[in-house]
Amino acid sequence: MAQKAEEYGSHDKTFEVAEAGTVKIMDSSGAMIMETKVGKGDIWRACQTKDVAIKDWVKLAVTRAKLSSTPAIFWLNKARAHDAELIKKVEVYLKDHDTSGLEISIKTPEEACLESLERAKDGKDTISVTGNVLRDYNTDLFPILELNTSAKMLSIVPLIAGGGMYETGAGGSAPKHVEQFVEEGHLRWDSLGEFLALEPSLMDIGTKGDNKKAVVLSKALGQGIEKFLDLNKSPSRKVNEMDNRGSHFYLCLYWVQALAAQDDDETLKAQFTAAQKMLEEAEKTIAEDLIKCQGKPMDIGGYYHPDTRKLTALMQPSATFKSILNEVMYWKPLKKPKFTKVEKINPDSKGVNLMLKCVSCKETEGGEGNPSGLRIWEAICGDDTGVVTLSMRDEKLAAVCKPGASLRMQNSKVAMVKGYIRLNIDKWACLKPADSTHDFEVNTKNDMSGVEYELTSV
Numbered sequence: 001m002a003q004k005a006e007e008y009g010s011h012d013k014t015f016e017v018a019e020a021g022t023v024k025i026m027d028s029s030g031a032m033i034m035e036t037k038v039g040k041g042d043i044w045r046a047c048q049t050k051d052v053a054i055k056d057w058v059k060l061a062v063t064r065a066k067l068s069s070t071p072a073i074f075w076l077n078k079a080r081a082h083d084a085e086l087i088k089k090v091e092v093y094l095k096d097h098d099t100s101g102l103e104i105s106i107k108t109p110e111e112a113c114l115e116s117l118e119r120a121k122d123g124k125d126t127i128s129v130t131g132n133v134l135r136d137y138n139t140d141l142f143p144i145l146e147l148n149t150s151a152k153m154l155s156i157v158p159l160i161a162g163g164g165m166y167e168t169g170a171g172g173s174a175p176k177h178v179e180q181f182v183e184e185g186h187l188r189w190d191s192l193g194e195f196l197a198l199e200p201s202l203m204d205i206g207t208k209g210d211n212k213k214a215v216v217l218s219k220a221l222g223q224g225i226e227k228f229l230d231l232n233k234s235p236s237r238k239v240n241e242m243d244n245r246g247s248h249f250y251l252c253l254y255w256v257q258a259l260a261a262q263d264d265d266e267t268l269k270a271q272f273t274a275a276q277k278m279l280e281e282a283e284k285t286i287a288e289d290l291i292k293c294q295g296k297p298m299d300i301g302g303y304y305h306p307d308t309r310k311l312t313a314l315m316q317p318s319a320t321f322k323s324i325l326n327e328v329m330y331w332k333p334l335k336k337p338k339f340t341k342v343e344k345i346n347p348d349s350k351g352v353n354l355m356l357k358c359v360s361c362k363e364t365e366g367g368e369g370n371p372s373g374l375r376i377w378e379a380i381c382g383d384d385t386g387v388v389t390l391s392m393r394d395e396k397l398a399a400v401c402k403p404g405a406s407l408r409m410q411n412s413k414v415a416m417v418k419g420y421i422r423l424n425i426d427k428w429a430c431l432k433p434a435d436s437t438h439d440f441e442v443n444t445k446n447d448m449s450g451v452e453y454e455l456t457s458v
Contacts, residue, residue, distance in 0.1 A: 013046040034081075047082040049131075054086065056160050058093040061129040062102065064156075067203075071103035071119075072127035075112045075134050109134060139167065156200055162208065166201050168193025178303065185294040185314075186239040195225050195251055216265045224255035239294050246290045249321060253279050256328075267333055275328045282320050289318035337410050343385035345421060345448050350413035352423060355434060356381035357442050361401035378422075381407060383438075386446030391415065392425040406434040419452045 017023070017038045024035040025046060038044055065072040074090055076083040087106060094104065107115065116126040128138055139155040157165040174189065181187040199221045206215030233250040235243045256279055259272035279286075298314050301307025316322050337353045345352065361379035377398035379390045390409070392398060400407065409431045415424040425431050 013048060015044050017042040017044055049082075049086065051089070052160065054089045055093050055096075056158075057129070058090055059097065060158050061104065061127065062094070062097040062099060064127055065099075065102045065104060068125070068127070070125045070127050071105070072129050073112045073115065074104075074106040075109045075128060075130045076106050077108040079108075156197075158204070164201060164204050166197035168197055178300075180239075182298050182300060182303075184239045185296050185298045186241075187244040188235045188237050189244050190234050191244060191247060191251075192225075192229075192234065195221070195228070199225065213265055213268060216262060216268055217259070219264075220258035220262055221255050223258040224251060227254040227257075240291060242287075242290070243294065245293075245315060245317070246287065249286055249290060249318075252325075253283065270333060271328065271331045274331065275324065278324045278327065282324060286318045286321045289320065293317035341385040342383050342388050342448055343446060345388055345414065345423070347414055347416055347421060347453050352412045352414070353410045354381075354383065354412075355438055356383060356407045356409055357438055357440070358401045358403055358405045358407060359387060359442060359444065360403055361398055363398070377401070380449075381409075382442040382444065384440040384443050386443050386448050388447075389420075389422050389449035390425055390431070391417075391422040392431070394425075397425055397431050400431060400433060406436070406438040408432055408434045416453065419454060421449045421451070421453070 015023075017040060020039045022035050022037050023044050025033045027033055036044065061072050061074070064070075074087075076087050076090070078084050078087055090106065112128065116128060119126045128134075130138065135155055135157075155165075155167040157167065159165065177187060177189045199218050202214045202218035202221065205211050206213075206218060228247075228251050231250070233242070233247055235247050256272045256275045259268055260276040262269060293314075299310060300314065301310045339353045339355055342354060342356075359380040359382060361377060364376045364378055374393060375395070377392050377395070379392070379398070379401035380387055381390055381401070382388060390401070390412070409423075409425070410429065412423045412425055412429040412431075415422050
């Protein structure tokens, strides 16, 4: 509906009348469509809405009602000429959509406002389908009058070309917030509106672009916001209490918890399960960091053009939180290991992954084969292609190597001992019981550690 709107009196069809008379709207042939008597100094504005915008408006209302299972109300008054024409088109274009099971109605602004308030008192949501002027009222003036702020409000304006605008109200209080931050290091700005805007924008990316991860992120964010509100993690107005930075931490924590709990995307679940553990363990430290940084003047490098580097440092005062976020950002899923066979091992092998059965295991004696005097165990293990000797210094690993045990070995590397192959199970390698019993018979006739290699120069 706001395809060409320029608000706050700058609309190209808004005029200040120079002298008393009549304003006429005429078509290209010169025929008069309508006229209005005006006086000198009157502000006269023509309402114009194009058909393509009305069609899209109706489609968006139906789509939103379906996605959220929420009643939608068109704020239109049939007693107003412009609204009366809109109602005709809305009633026609609603028939282009499947509205079965949806609650869609047309009410005057007074009726719509009253019903929305009654539902709000009962804790219920209502979709207000309005034009641009009433949208401004709902997202700015109304919440300022009723809630003393518009920062908690969200306006969703999907665009005909496919994008979207997700707007929250500033309410004119931002300068005071900056002033308090500069003077005593406490930023009381409530970012709930931005959080709420991020949720549908991610859903928009997910549904329009067939991006399943974005859908999962959006749903989890909704759950995180719900917990955020239930536990009242909005910023305090007073210094040395939780401010905007603390609110962001808790929104992050609850979003991560929801992502770790979901089962729709295994990769996201793995990534944020690790993040959940780190954030929960560091919660107390981070919360304290975000309080201790307050109570002193902040140098932001300028009011209208602040220094980005200074602001970044001030808005990220917790090194612990920043470190965890970096780990989450650069997290990569573990690659699925590729397993090979014993007969493929050579003196240059590294990153070796094998499924093995243990033949025997014993601790080596000190001497020529073990001049260091450290305790070393050697286990002969193999598969259906041959056997190889594993070398390890951990008694717990040696305890796993019982004759007949099925084993899983990953990321081992060859170490040559007097010309013979040993698979070294160091701190980077993994040796553990296999998930299931191997059904192969070990080929003990092909001993890869029984072959002597001679180093030659080329």
